[in-house]
Amino acid sequence: MAPPPLLRLDGVRLTFGGTPLLTDVELNVLPGDRIALVGRNGSGKSTALKIAAGMVEADGGEVFRKPGATVRYLPQEPDFGDFRTVGAYVAAGLGPADDPYRVTFCLEALGLSEGADPAHLSGGEARRAALARTLAPEPDIILLDEPTNHLDLPTIEWLEEELRSLKSAIVVISHDRRFLENVTRATVWLDRGTTRRLDQGFGGFEAWRDKLLEEEERDLQKLDRKIVREEHWLRYGVTARRTRNQRRLEALHTLRQDRRDARRSVGQVQMAAGETRESGKLVIEAKHIAKAYDGRTLVDDFSTRILRGDRIGFVGPNGAGKSTLLKMLIGQIEPDSGSIRTGTNLDLAFLDQKRAALRDDTSVSDALTEGHGDQLIVNGEPRHVVSYLKDFLFSPEQIRTPVGNLSGGERARLLLAKTLASPANLLVLDEPTNDLDMETLDLLQELIAGYPGTVLLVSHDRDFLDRTVTSTITPAENGRWIEYAGGYSDMLAQRRGEARQALKPTAAKSEGAATGAGRSDATRSSGSGSAKLSFKQKFALENLPKEIARLEKEIAKAEGEMADPTLFSKKPDRFQALVKTIEASRAALAKAEDEWLELEMLRAEMEG
Missing domain, CATH: 3.40.50.300 (P-loop containing nucleotide triphosphate hydrolases)
Incomplete structure (x- = not known):
């Protein structure tokens, strides 16, 4: 119970x-x-x-x-x-x-x-x-x-x-x-x-949501067809007599009211970046740049080449210097040392995380057009401000609303509308995901993925980074920054690999030092100078594959039981128990696979 x-x-x-x-x-x-x-x-x-x-x-x-x-x-x-x-x-x-x-x-x-x-x-x-x-x-x-x-x-x-x-x-x-x-x-x-x-x-x-929306759309289409049939009967099906079937007529009125009351899902943001000329192949080249504030080094000896079409993500703790490095690369801050070279035909659009481009006392319309009438140029064509703002889910009544009265999500959408209206081939987005709903994030992801220019992106949203960037720049120690191929998850995987490689020589040295003479008892007995796995490590290496197979079988069995579409309605407690079992088994499986991989790599290195 x-x-x-x-x-x-x-x-x-x-x-x-x-x-x-x-x-x-x-x-x-x-x-x-x-x-x-x-x-x-x-x-x-x-x-x-x-x-x-x-x-x-x-x-x-x-x-x-x-x-x-x-x-x-x-x-x-x-x-x-x-x-x-x-x-x-x-x-x-x-x-x-x-x-x-x-x-x-x-x-x-x-x-x-x-x-x-x-x-x-x-x-x-x-x-x-x-x-x-x-x-x-x-x-x-x-x-x-x-x-x-x-x-x-x-x-x-x-x-x-x-x-x-x-x-x-x-x-x-x-x-x-x-x-x-x-x-x-x-x-x-x-x-x-x-x-x-x-x-x-x-x-x-x-x-699950997409499935529900598809079913709802099918139901609305069935309702539309039924209304058409009833209207056809009303017009042509009773021509032989002048008295209408009042009950059927009332049913038609009810259907029409149901159709009016069937509120479709709210509209989607229509998002497109302003197009401009193509930049040169080289966008930004930094060589050995450095920057320090108040005796603290934020960037030290950093070099990179950013080419047209690259989508670069910047991640790291607050205060690590992400915004400083970004602003150096786009020329808003001068480096203390090193050089930065920018390519030709660069047109930059910059979305600031502090929303400094929006003033609370201006109206939504003036924030977009900077007070220059009710028209703006998007992709070389004039657009009325009301029409353009509808693409970002603003109603016509909101165009005179002060920016200070907007919600966080509305301010975020307005700033996106303002940024994307600017013709640009270098898009710089500093924390663009704050206050955006998931549907808007989906469209922003699609825009970035298909953007013909270059994107520099600062974000703490791991899923967003995985879906958008081609490489990730993150801080190491003492102002060093390292660039990794791929998104956030790819960066973590590469850093784990680096950590394993760094730990192995250290572990070998520690094992040698612990023996006094530089060799363990096992090494002496074999006459070899190479280290060997401990009994505990050997046991784990032999038995982890069995544990992995058992967990995979357990997950498959639970998922097979959950495939029954009536399970939740008939046995909700069993359904919940299976969900928890699958979550726990998947976590244990991931841990076992990581442990086996690490031991296997250690064994291969020792034997090699």
């Missing part, structure tokens, strides 16, 4: 300004749940989360919270009130039974000082402080609204591990696919005011 829920939304409704935002929202949160709440920007995800947290009152439906259950909500824009230090702000979120040490632990992990003044924090630092306040108490329910925004990759990976270690139930909104895949076990899709639930993590969501 399933435990009682900690939190439940049942048939929740909410209307803003006469327009229904939420019409039938259901959310059931059990102890230990890990739920992804997904949907388009503007679909009401954040509002639904605020209703769950008790911060917004619903117009109708039921909101239940288990008596005594503690709930913590991470807002997109934290309010520090009158707190004088970050430590005091975070500690104020603790309950009487919570561990005060958690304040120090979370702040140190997120790179913040307890004594820092909240008034002097940057936007990203403010988000990390709010995240520390949310996680420090270890509440029963954690509601996270875009927790990875403005976090660097090491911090995102720490957050994943922290969330996996907590006993709290978690509901999270995020555009970061890899993050959602790593932390969730169920997905709730909020679409056109209603919710649908998939009892799988985000990894299975997109295929």
